Amino acid sequence: MAEPPYLRIVAEIRRRIVEGDLAPGDPVPSTRQVAREWGVAHATATKALNTLRQQGFVRTEPRIGTVVAESGRRPEAAGPGGSGGSPSRAPRRAPVADPDHELTRERVVRAAIEIADAEGLAGLSMRAVAARLGVGTMSPYRHVAGKDDLVRLMIDAVFGELRYSERPPPGWRERVETGARELWALHRRHPWLAQRHLLTRPLALPNVVAGAEWMIGALDGLGLDPTTMVNLHVLVHAFVQGLAANLEQEAQAEAATGLTEDEWMDSQQRAFADLVASGRYPVFGSVMASFAETGYDLDLDVLFELGLRALLDGHARVIEDHQQRTPHTKE
CATH class of the missing domain: 1.10.10.10 (Winged helix-like DNA-binding domain superfamily/Winged helix DNA-binding domain)
Structure with missing residues (x-):
C-alpha cells in the first residue's frame, strides 16, 4: 500500500x-x-x-x-512516517495535566x-x-x-480588539476617521476577516455592534435620517473591507499560482506592452509610459489614505446637504 x-x-x-x-x-x-x-x-x-x-x-x-x-x-521516536523505529515503540510524553x-x-x-x-x-x-x-x-x-x-x-473576538477612546474626538469627521483606521488595522491583523464578515449578512454579535455604535454615533445629531446614517456607516465598512479582501485573496492567488505579486506582474508585462502598442488605449498608454523609469507600486495603505479622504469628503457633502434642508440641527 x-x-x-x-x-x-x-x-x-x-x-x-x-x-x-x-x-x-x-x-x-x-x-x-x-x-x-x-x-x-x-x-x-x-x-x-x-x-x-x-x-x-x-x-x-x-x-x-x-x-x-x-x-x-x-x-x-516520531511515529508514523518516521525514518527509523516503529510507531508502536514511539515514547509518549507524560502529560502534566x-x-x-x-x-x-x-x-x-x-x-x-x-x-x-x-x-x-x-x-x-x-x-x-x-x-x-x-x-x-x-x-x-x-x-x-x-x-x-x-x-x-x-x-x-477580533472585533473586541477595537479600542475606542471613552472620550471620542469632538468632530464627526475625526471620529469616523478614527473608527476607519481602527477597522483597517483590524483587517490588517486578521486578513481572513474580510472573507467572512459580509455586508449583506450582518452578524448580531456584541463586539460587532459596539463598532457600529461608535461609527453611527459619530453621525448622530447632524440632521441625518436613520437610513442615511446607516448607509454612510456601511460605506466606510465597505471601503475598508473591499481593500482588505485583497490581502487574503493575494495569499490565495500566490498559493494557487506559485507566483509572488511581483512575479505575477513580471509575467504580465508583455501582455500589457502589446495592449499599449495597439494604440487603442492612449490615456492608459501615456500613464504607463510615465512609469517606465520609476515604476508603479500598488500600496494598499496608500490607497487606504487616499480613499478615506475622498470618502470623508463625500460624507461632508451629504451632511451639508441635509443641514441646508434642516438648518436647526447642530454640527
Whole structure:
C-alpha cells in the first residue's frame, strides 16, 4: 500500500529539521506553501503540519505562523512516517495535566484565530484546532457547535480588539476617521476577516455592534435620517473591507499560482506592452509610459489614505446637504 501523501510531507519536513536545514524558531512552510510545493490539497497540507505539531517538531507563534520547536523528538521516536523505529515503540510524553479539563471556549476561539491568521480560513478546521490545543479531536465540540459557529465567535473576538477612546474626538469627521483606521488595522491583523464578515449578512454579535455604535454615533445629531446614517456607516465598512479582501485573496492567488505579486506582474508585462502598442488605449498608454523609469507600486495603505479622504469628503457633502434642508440641527 502506498504511503499517504501527508506522511511523505511529514518525513521531508522532519528531515530538514533533524539535519539542521531548519533550526529552532525558523518558520516552516505554511499550509499554502506545502500545498503548492507538494501539489496536494490544503486539507492534506494541514494534516501534515498538524502531525508534526503533535510529534513535537513544530509549534505555532501568533501572527507569525508555524515554526520549528526548540526541542523536537528524535526521528526514531516520531511515529508514523518516521525514518527509523516503529510507531508502536514511539515514547509518549507524560502529560502534566489533562488538557481537556482545562479547555475553554476562549482557548478554542483563540487557537482558531491563530490558525486563520497564519494559514487563512482554508487551513482552519475543528481537527486543526484540536491539534493546536493538544486535545482530543472531538473536545472542541464541547464548547462550539462546529466550524460555522466557531467562525462567528472568532469574528466577535477580533472585533473586541477595537479600542475606542471613552472620550471620542469632538468632530464627526475625526471620529469616523478614527473608527476607519481602527477597522483597517483590524483587517490588517486578521486578513481572513474580510472573507467572512459580509455586508449583506450582518452578524448580531456584541463586539460587532459596539463598532457600529461608535461609527453611527459619530453621525448622530447632524440632521441625518436613520437610513442615511446607516448607509454612510456601511460605506466606510465597505471601503475598508473591499481593500482588505485583497490581502487574503493575494495569499490565495500566490498559493494557487506559485507566483509572488511581483512575479505575477513580471509575467504580465508583455501582455500589457502589446495592449499599449495597439494604440487603442492612449490615456492608459501615456500613464504607463510615465512609469517606465520609476515604476508603479500598488500600496494598499496608500490607497487606504487616499480613499478615506475622498470618502470623508463625500460624507461632508451629504451632511451639508441635509443641514441646508434642516438648518436647526447642530454640527
